[in-house]
Amino acid sequence: MKAEIVCIGTELLLGHVVDTNASFVARELAELGIDLFHKATVGDNLQRIQALLEQVWQQADLIILSGGLGPTQDDLTREAVALLLREELEFNEDAWQQIAGYFQKTNRTPVASNRRQAMFPRSGEVIPNPFGTAPGLLVNKAGRILIALPGVPYELKGLWGTFVKPYLLQQLEQQQKMVITSRMVKMAGIGESAMEEKVIDLINNQSNPTIAPYAGQNEVYLRITAKSESKAKNDELIAQTMQAIESRLAEYIFGYDTDNLETVIGRILKQRGWRLAVAESCTGGLLAHRITNIPGCSEYYVGGINSYSNELKIGLLGVPEATIDTYGAVSEETAKAMAEGIKQVTKAHVGVAITGIAGPDGGTPNKPVGLVFIAVSLPDYTRVEKRTFPFDRLGNKEAAAKTALTLLWQELCKV
């Protein structure tokens, strides 16, 4: 099955909104083993939307549309799909029931423009939307599947889980074509080229499974992809390759597939019954934000102090004033005192601290913008690392938080 994603909305072309829907759908299609050849974005212009749909209709078996299902004059997806299918728009009673039901549930009354949202092409079926007013639109015609979803990310993701994914799985089973299975090996503490070098022979000499390297921020991945007539056969092919990869890169592998450093760290802390606390200066809460994105983190995460000012470093974390006076707020010594301080103040087993200069201002020749000290304090010792990142303010914050997670993971694996 070959797929195309089309995102509809002038706001996407004006760059006001980062298009997270396309990446979400791309990731989901990859997991289903559906090949995606292109993603395209077009503005709220009927002629251009139709032209793009005509083109992807020729190229793809599966077309996923995002956006343009709202009640306003700018929402043109229904019209464009009708033009594509050479059908008229008709009032669809199922769609209207779904819209009216949503309004009732949220104690509101539909307005006239909401009736637009119930205008469907004749061969369009309603995808019920429990998350908002706009029902999705499904067309299965002439050997092609077209699925139009609302552009609000929360609604699109919701409908994907409740309807689209189960529907596509059913369609794939009916087709009984080749099955593609993918697994992602996730590593930290090694660069992309160094990682690639260790498995370059596998990458170059293997065609099933294929192995492809990817670089994330402070993380690197290898994607292993097998194709055969069955998932069982794929799993077997992947297992062999996985073994070869693990034997060469074991010390850098922190997880697989949907794992990230935060979830893996959480798992280790829970197993050990340890509690974690953080002290952040330049990252200003970003590390704590990452850690608390994991459901159930309250089992091991106590909390943190965002000691942006020196007063808080001294008053709340107990960093000795002399340490800051002698070595500066951005120093190995202060990072160490912050990590040990937060551990003590919160009675946690593990404390992590970050202090640095995020920029764009505040740098000096000795302590340039991007300089960061990161301390990980375990029950028995504290490790401090120095890094200098070359990014902008947000990039430096993100790199520092990611590096802190990498160091924390490394230390937790040692003890």
Next chain:
Amino acid sequence: MKAEIVCIGTELLLGHVVDTNASFVARELAELGIDLFHKATVGDNLQRIQALLEQVWQQADLIILSGGLGPTQDDLTREAVALLLREELEFNEDAWQQIAGYFQKTNRTPVASNRRQAMFPRSGEVIPNPFGTAPGLLVNKAGRILIALPGVPYELKGLWGTFVKPYLLQQLEQQQKMVITSRMVKMAGIGESAMEEKVIDLINNQSNPTIAPYAGQNEVYLRITAKSESKAKNDELIAQTMQAIESRLAEYIFGYDTDNLETVIGRILKQRGWRLAVAESCTGGLLAHRITNIPGCSEYYVGGINSYSNELKIGLLGVPEATIDTYGAVSEETAKAMAEGIKQVTKAHVGVAITGIAGPDGGTPNKPVGLVFIAVSLPDYTRVEKRTFPFDRLGNKEAAAKTALTLLWQELCKV
């Protein structure tokens, strides 16, 4: 000038990477008044890249490519552009000087594969890249401009500022065509439909400038876009419309264009010489992260406490144990005590606190997932608001942090 953006990279089609380059370039093009009709993404496949380039070459005057300029076999942008131009790739001495220079600057030695990065089509010019190894590629041929930039966001943004933007401005001046000017009015504390209703007559009856509404998370925008022969004429047209909009929506407008709530709040606090501190429970550092994304925030931001556990609420923020026992950690009373506590502990003038249930677990019939209390404590009083958000964990955290910023802005405007 009509533009198309093409992003190249299989990782974008697998959804591992959210494509921030396309939004960045889209925003920059909009500011230059260049119309963008489509964005497209294609994988690392020479045939498909070439096919897409042939197509956009027919449609656009300006083609911006992102990605595929690295040293590996997967980096095919140079090859595809050469095929498009019906030219051979040749070793380009300028490009090689740039690559060798970057390696020298960073105390490293180029490897054989880096020579690939100096292979340019004959009519390609080198865009020097001080941010990385991959030089950009510029083609100005047959009335069309093609600009290929490295996919690393930090490098792409860097080259945009140092080369692409000045180059495009120069080209636009030479063409002396219509100028487009856009301004964004940014509002909070009002929903999109209520906002639209107040200016619907302007939206429907005006064609120059046009007015278009956009919904962001917890923020709504109006974009005013004027077209004429000069920027001065555009500014005049926009000023009239702006006055009409401001007279109807003044109380919701927090800023314009690149403003966001964080920058506007910072400006007010600086003017007043006030200091801010935050206490976060369920948002786990996200509010502090937002506030500290603003350069120079240390002038008014003292720091924060991420009191995830009740012990920290009691021990560090001084929330009375009886308050938590009687009303619960997620309650109006606890939020108030947290905001007043952080204000006192940090000797700040303003304290903001958030406590709630981000989900997916931890909800009860009385206190469901998504319930959040937000308190803003000014020198003389504390306002507490209750909200119930319908999103997933991250969505609830983001909505709570945004709402806290909105409430803080509203209170700062009052006093």
